[in-house]
Amino acid sequence: MNKAVIIGAGFGGLALGLRLQAAGIATTIVEGRDQPGGRAGAWRRDGFTFDTGPVLIADPDCLAQLWRLSGHSMADDVTLLPVDPHYRFHWPDGTTFDHTADETRLRAEIARLSPADLTGYQRFLDYSASVRREGYETLAPVACQELGSLIRALPTLAQYQAWRSIHGMVARFVKDERLRQALSFAPLLAGANPAAASAFHAGLHAVEREGGLWFPKGGTNALVAAMVTQFERLGGTLHLGDPVAGIETVGDRATGVTTRAGRRFEGDAVASNADIMHSYADLLAGHTRGPRRAQALTRKRWGPSAFLLHFGIEGTWPGIPHSMVLLGPRYQAWLTDIFEHGVLPAENCIILHHPSVTDPDLAPPGHSTFQAIVPVPHLGKLPVDWRAVGPILAGRILDEIEHRLIPDIRGRIKVQATTAPPDFARDLHAHHGSAWGLEPLLSQSGWLRPHNRDDVIGNLYFVGADTHPGGGVPGVVASARATAALMLADRA
Ligand SMILES: Cc1cc2nc3c(=O)[nH]c(=O)nc-3n(C[C@H](O)[C@H](O)[C@H](O)COP(=O)(O)OP(=O)(O)OC[C@H]3O[C@@H](n4cnc5c(N)ncnc54)[C@H](O)[C@@H]3O)c2cc1C
Missing domain, CATH: 3.50.50.60 (FAD/NAD(P)-binding domain)
Structure with missing residues (x-):
């Protein structure tokens, strides 16, 4: 060739x-x-x-x-610029949890929410490191063309109970539901439902811990x-x-x-x-x-789509980290609505990125950039008119950010744009407008x-x-x- x-x-x-x-x-x-x-x-x-x-x-x-x-x-x-913390989880009652690669700070964060889970976290970490080795490093970079590749992988999959969901596996190690959500969340950024995707996704935790998370300048x-x-x-x-x-x-x-x-x-x-x-x-x-x-x-099965709200605002917000996850009052039910029922709930989980806190050159002096991502059902499950639904969802996202983080956000917005499921379908030829493709x-x-x-x-x-x-x-x-x-x- x-x-x-x-x-x-x-x-x-x-x-x-x-x-x-x-x-x-x-x-x-x-x-x-x-x-x-x-x-x-x-x-x-x-x-x-x-x-x-x-x-x-x-x-x-x-x-x-x-x-x-x-x-x-x-x-x-x-x-590449380091991102730290990796994510800050934020629940409706104001509780936060910083997920970081720094061992001492992470353990302090776990102890703050649930001291009894420190031992379980260590066991989860051991599991995650093993799965990283067996899955991410060994199985992932090699094509699986033959049925034999599946048969050869079966003992490893069985040994690490890959049939369990990642949320279910984390739940075997830690008791606090907030920690369970935080430690099993990362696969959602690759279009996986933490309540259904294989426990093998736990390897991501070790990958992020050992290699860090980065943002290109x-x-x-x-x-x-x-x-x-x-x-x-x-x-x-x-x-x-x-x-x-x-x-x-x-x-x-x-x-x-x-x-x-x-x-x-x-x-x-x-x-x-x-x-x-x-x-x-x-x-x-x-x-x-x-x-x-x-x-x-x-x-x-195809992964969900996403609704994105980008906004550039007046003011800088050093206290808002590069990435936050604003969780809603329902988590498992919310995942089921998005992945199974094809329902757009009134209260959503918002992944809020703030890249200009890591690289201020992304905004004019004294200004900031934000990207809010809300996973939503793909068009095959929820074939609605996004020209009507989009502005409503954008309003809800701003309400939530206004309520939790930036009280006068609406008056500060200088630039704003949205991306909705039909944009993924039209611009990228994405089937059902899925933001992440085939569900993992x-x-x-x-x-x-x-x-x-x-x-x-x-x-x-x-x-x-x-x-x-x-x-x-x-x-x-x-x-x-x-x-x-x-x-x-x-x-x-
Ligand atoms: C909102 C969002 C946030 C994400 N955040 C993260 C994150 O923080 N970290 C992370 O690791 N992953 C993240 N992901 C996932 C990650 O972005 C994707 O998994 C990855 O970028 C997919 O790359 P790809 O090469 O498979 O496909 P794509 O990026 O979709 O590339 C496919 C290309 O093919 C082109 N194409 C399609 N049809 C044709 C055609 N007929 N002719 C020519 N070209 C064509 C498309 O235009 C496109 O450029 C995120 C995804 C989304 C949607």
């Missing part, structure tokens, strides 16, 4: 491009939007910079590896820009603003892609970073494999998740959140490692 084409320049597509290009394969990434990054896009107005998606980067070494492959250093292209999209710089430095080509309309095939081989503007890009291999349903149903519609596989995918359930993981290489078209590959191992920046970067290993092995 000498030439490869990748559809989509999300973190997954870019990480794969970097690996292929570093291995000497001339790689073209074809991105439909006029900026790279996918979920990790950005927009700027009146001196404010806003990321559209991730603002917490775990395991930065998985990204640094992408530069080391060709003897370069990520630090030359982007600076200039915003997450500055990290995306750095990946593009490195990709182009290695000779890769990024073609922006021209969506792929179809994957071309001859028999059971992919030969390249055609774009909406009529451009053709040929390759010995094609990899799609786009939504998995869009890839099969739309881009592979010209091959019998496409509609068949798309039909099978309709039986899968145990029954949709490993061999049971869409494979990193198609089972029929042998030179068609997939990378990103919908493939193994799943979403979140470290997840999709691991998927690029798995997919690149397959592609390079297939070349031999």
